[in-house]
Amino acid sequence: MNALLDQLGAYAPLLISVTKAIIFLLLGFFISSQVAHFIRNRIVNHPRIDDTLGNFAASVVKWLILAFVGIAVLQLFGFQVTSLIAVLGAASLAIGLALQGTLSDLASGVMLIIFRPYKLGDFVDIAGTTGTVKSIDLFVTELSTPDNIKIIMPNSKSWGSIIINYTNITTRRADLVFGIDYANDPDKAMNVILDVVNADERCLKDPAPWVGVTNLGDSSVDLTLRVWCKPSDWWQLKCDLLKNVKYAFDANGIDIPYPHTQIVSVSKDAQAEA
Template structure:
């Protein structure tokens, strides 16, 4: 009877003890590996200067996924069937993904923007029909300050999947202004006057040099393409100064800028 009890205990030890010991060892080693992976991920993202909120989210996400995988592995080691459990987890993940489809798209767009950096805070950009200076880049949205000092909030999903014009990265931007003069005016003199306006503006860059060229022979005017270059942050000040300066300079030089004239016809009674 005593021998039978010992054999029974030994059988239970072999049947349950060894798998439990294996599960404990796998859990300990797996937890250690997860900590190393998470630590390495943190160091990598810090080195590449990823956004702090993105770092926290990705580290947490990777940690949770690895821990779920570790738990499933440990349960499987104990002899428990994990196929049904994996199917339930997959179904739950699919349901959550469908419910948060828009948010996940914006999150994924935010991750791509932060990693590849098509624009940064302070850049002047144009996207989704909005022109403005980037104020903030969140995980889900990008915030712009428009020239009218309005706050434009654009989902990152749309930003990551559309054309983005960045006016800042090259360090200079061309200001396009069209000025017309009358057909009877001296074109060469007008060009000299307009070019002098550009060269006298300290915010107009010397390289590339500003230019003034005839761009169109319109119905009632000869149009000039007035093209100064400026720093992105000086765009609007150069634009407005160019328009005003050209008008004042042409008036001073006696060069007419054509405008519509109304003609009154008087009939004798």
């Protein structure tokens, strides 16, 4: 019994250090999360500061607090932090080479926050991936596609690719092509198209809509319509204009050509006469 108590007494300092370390870590995670949440809410609710900056600042503060907690935990176990920092400094080249992809994501995340090619809620196309920006972290950007698929994209890929922002504009142009039969009057067809456009309040008057003959195809005269609208109306407006113009063409006797196959049968008598 005395031997067991002696062993427990020998391990008591270590057990105390482990207990303190666990408490420090739990407190560190709790405090860092609460502080990050507080900073994020304060910045998000500020009318002059972008929401993207709030998430970024909250992430930076959270990781800084966790770094200090990690240093404190190491000190509990007797590690000389100054010596550890010196060792890490000597090994920084190797660590940098091993983590160059992660460091590139971090640097790209900083650039995205500074130049802000997109922000939370923007509808973007990044490297061929289209979706709504849900979050911008230190290392990744999260997108939500129109069919509600979650996309996680490294910031280095985002910053190093072509970024198309469909939200950060006030107007957008919709281009539609309508084919009519050669027997139809192009001027009449263009007036019918403009009547449909003018009846839709989503179509902007400035810039004014434009329609004209842009191609003489094999079986149709192609009319191109260019109309401006708000970005939020673009997709649905295109669909509605296609449908409404089709109905208007039918009502005005304007034919939309489609491929035909003509079969000619020649009798034997006609072949003999030829």
